[in-house]
Amino acid sequence: MAEWQRTHTCDELREEHVGQTVTLNGWVLTDRKYGKQIFIDLRDRYGLTQVVFEADNADLFTRAGELKSEWVLSVTGVVRKRLEGATRADIATGAVEVEARTLRVLNQCPTLPFEISEFGTELANEDLRLQYRYLDLRRRSIQKVLVLRHRLCKVIRDFMDGHGFLEVETPLLGKSTPEGARDYLVPSRVFNGEFFALPQSPQLYKQLLMIAGYDRYFQIARCLRDEDLRADRQPEFTQLDVEMSFVEREDVIGIMEKLAAEVFDKCLGVTLPLPFPRLSYAEAMAKYGSDKPDLRFGLEIVDVTEIAAASEAKFFQDAVAAGGVVRAINAKGAAAAQDAKKAPLFSNTALKPGGELAKVAETYKAKGLAWMKVEAGKLTGSIEKFFSDGLKAKLVERLGAADGDLLLFVADSEAVACDALGALRGHLATRLKLYKNWWEEKAEHDEAEKKKADAAKKRKEQYAPVPFQPRPEHFNFLWVLDFPMFGWDAEENRWAAMHHPFTAPMDDDLPHFFQNEGLGKVRAKAYDMVLNGYEVGGGSIRIHRQDVQSRVFEILGMTPEDAQARFGFLLDALKSGAPPHGGIALGLDRWSMILAGTTNIRDVIAFPKNQKARDLMTGAPAAVDARQLKELGVKLS
């Protein structure tokens, strides 16, 4: 071991080490000079240790005075107890410090483009932080996230291995089979004019592994989609990809619930109650206007078509006459709710076209938002007049309306009414603070603990903040089942697969499936795992019959020749002894975000792209040499 190499990390020293000569390696986090002493907090991945330079060692003291933030040091010294009152209860090494005897500067640095901020300080602009990602990655909060992500993957692999799943790597260089999202393409140098596609998922490979008899497969797999990025999307993402043979839906659901419980136990110390509740797609859409409803709050959508149609309101009558529906949400207490300044949370302006609430509905294509309030036992508002007392009583009963409630109505096609009210439901829950994300509760908790610590400090006492412990109620898991197999794509004027074209139809719906009538009614053996309103997993029982798979391709508008050219290998494989099989994929970026308590996907990825899919650190993508393009047989157009 070289002289400069550490004997301990910056998180290891305790009172039992007092008197020992040790060497630490790390970065200068902070330095403070008090007359005859210079104190340095030395930081590494593991923790902090205080290093003291005493003025009586003049040369060392001078050199210590020149140290700057983020310089890399090797310090050899003797461990000693901190003075009474100088101990820290909030770090593991807080009882001791190292009195420096030898200082080696392993690397210097000028002032950096921004400060390595910790909690509570303002972060620099995100573009700047992405450009100097290696500096931003020094933040303790990001380090914790990447440690957690490592732990998540380890727990998953231990679990899958323990349950007989084999991790098998599938190719990155595959075939482009346009269906769904856009592929990233890779030109072939050997076969000019031909391209590989990077995988959107290992779907077909994992099915082929089942056909090959591997029985239980998994992979933590990198996938890529060349889509325009939303806030929570990246061009590359990681999924836990799972496939099982000789299974039904219940087998996949059962094993995934166990996995989720293991992950939450090992990563967050939370015991999830099993089994997860279930909703059919139809029920989820009708009650919550979403196929991934957040059930941490109520605000259920209620059908009031019959009552509204009987009213004098022409817009209700017309909608129903056109085959539409009238649906409503009772926003409990929303009419009486006030903001911090005691003003109404939702004024009438919020309800007018273009107003806060109406706009949400309009965004989801609702033609308008009708409303009533309940005040002093009476319904009020501009549409109240269209309702007889009898109808009003029915409405109040159906919606469980009471004083202070705000009743919101959308009259439209069922799909639009569900979508619009589903979006309103989410919006209202946020504004009415009907739920709290666990990290929001943690922030409040930490703030309170910090106050206690500060108060203790004033009393010259120590206070070790109590860490926050998330609870099962913070995590609302459910399964959404019985999805429709096909959705009508009005733009392309054809049926599209709701999950993907390899999902099996329900056995009971096979008669419909093989006819051309009622294809919209065919349900798929698909299932989504939903957590707090996010789809955190999706899967299905797959088609293992070649005739069924061919029929799906036909329904999707492919000629037999098309299907053969694009998916011939799958069709061949299905008539080579394919077992019944099914699986699921879980989005690990999303899982990491929820477990880490962040809403920024770039926090859980070491080297993310920005929203234009550019890596601001390396500058990728970038121009390449003409020679490279020539070899690939492509030119810029």
Next chain:
Amino acid sequence: MAEWQRTHTCDELREEHVGQTVTLNGWVLTDRKYGKQIFIDLRDRYGLTQVVFEADNADLFTRAGELKSEWVLSVTGVVRKRLEGATRADIATGAVEVEARTLRVLNQCPTLPFEISEFGTELANEDLRLQYRYLDLRRRSIQKVLVLRHRLCKVIRDFMDGHGFLEVETPLLGKSTPEGARDYLVPSRVFNGEFFALPQSPQLYKQLLMIAGYDRYFQIARCLRDEDLRADRQPEFTQLDVEMSFVEREDVIGIMEKLAAEVFDKCLGVTLPLPFPRLSYAEAMAKYGSDKPDLRFGLEIVDVTEIAAASEAKFFQDAVAAGGVVRAINAKGAAAAQDAKKAPLFSNTALKPGGELAKVAETYKAKGLAWMKVEAGKLTGSIEKFFSDGLKAKLVERLGAADGDLLLFVADSEAVACDALGALRGHLATRLKLYKNWWEEKAEHDEAEKKKADAAKKRKEQYAPVPFQPRPEHFNFLWVLDFPMFGWDAEENRWAAMHHPFTAPMDDDLPHFFQNEGLGKVRAKAYDMVLNGYEVGGGSIRIHRQDVQSRVFEILGMTPEDAQARFGFLLDALKSGAPPHGGIALGLDRWSMILAGTTNIRDVIAFPKNQKARDLMTGAPAAVDARQLKELGVKLS
């Protein structure tokens, strides 16, 4: 659970299950009809179970008679003991069979393009097997390899996690920084005319993680190189990528030796002796003519320059006068060695220009191969006459020559002599059978065990073959150290990095490094892990000083502007508080091959490409839609 679903796998039933009603799922491996009984071996990933259909259940018996190889079945029946004499000692379920009561055919298939061969039967043509890869993957031998590969990765991850390494994912879409192999490129749709590059390794990202303070990183990472394929190469490969901060060479070597020991213990039951021996690059080249020598056999290269130069042989004198060397190998016993037909293994023809042995030397650019034999205590051969008795005695002593030996000489530049004799050394070892790969020994062992089992069968006895156990001697590990930092690239007329441009020079050699003289003498802090003549790992201590890194780029011929444009982010990072760091990468495909006992890289990859980098199953690469290209701003040239 559905009625057809298995209660047990095909490897679970034992005598204790006799009398139980069970359901099995699997594939028809073989079927045999004996009068009133039909026997089916049902196969799944886990094993085999014999199923019997009795003629007294007429309907079932008829249907069983129609079953074909590779059909997928669900069979419900009762477990019973096999008849005396019909038990099998070679499979775990060999004591019992299942008397079928219910048969469900889950999927049928026509006759397949080739038989799913097991050991000992002829394999179909590899192209056909790659086209129907999902069928070839059904072979038990390939299944075992993929199970082993899963185990290898699991053991590695457990070990790395246990030693404080974090697995961090690095991007697939990166920047093209041409240096070394050819990049696979990915056109950007957002920034037309710009390209991502797929990673040849996560080298720079892992260094940036060290600079960011992550301390111990690893990743089982997919890497890609667009190179013409050799037999043991694939466009995609997988490496264990490791990086550590505040380390010296010994730290990396130490942890990797422990990892290797863990892997061999857990995957093969072999206890490797630690530490591994070490050789300097200079010694490896001089003694073995290779920087990855196979030390399972001797045949060391010996310097005889002085003796040869003193002889009358003009070709020796000339070579030495031109600054060259004369090196020799004593191929012990090779002169006397005979082939199976008792003919000399190496006739004089093999030694003439273009002959078997001479050709090996010529391939490596030697101008010729000189030789002598030792017969009845005397040196013989056409060049014997150039040597005086005194020189002959010196030669015999220097080379330890004895009756039956063949002495081979190459006079050339040191590099050519080492290369040529190194190649000859390997060739001779194979021909003289100086070593056996463990799988070759296993094949002999298995053959012998099979004979015992067959003999036992004739005696109407059972014999359970003893499994082969590899031994530590089968695995010759060593470290090669002290590589030159730069090699002269005569083609490009510039210095090139021997390892990669981020490798640190030896501290003692820094004076040379900063001058322009003696760059060829600068040694690098690089190290290779070698196993049985294969490089199974390579790494180095990296440059953590910005001035040193800039100097390397300068030596490699980059202008400061070039260096900044291509590697500016690295140069910036190195002056942001970079700690000393180093690491290594292990080629997991090669590790899998050695552990699995195969010399075909396609055996250890689930879905490999052929030697033209084409996937014969999906047909990738393939033509894509004009619309896709248009979006990417490229056209075919």
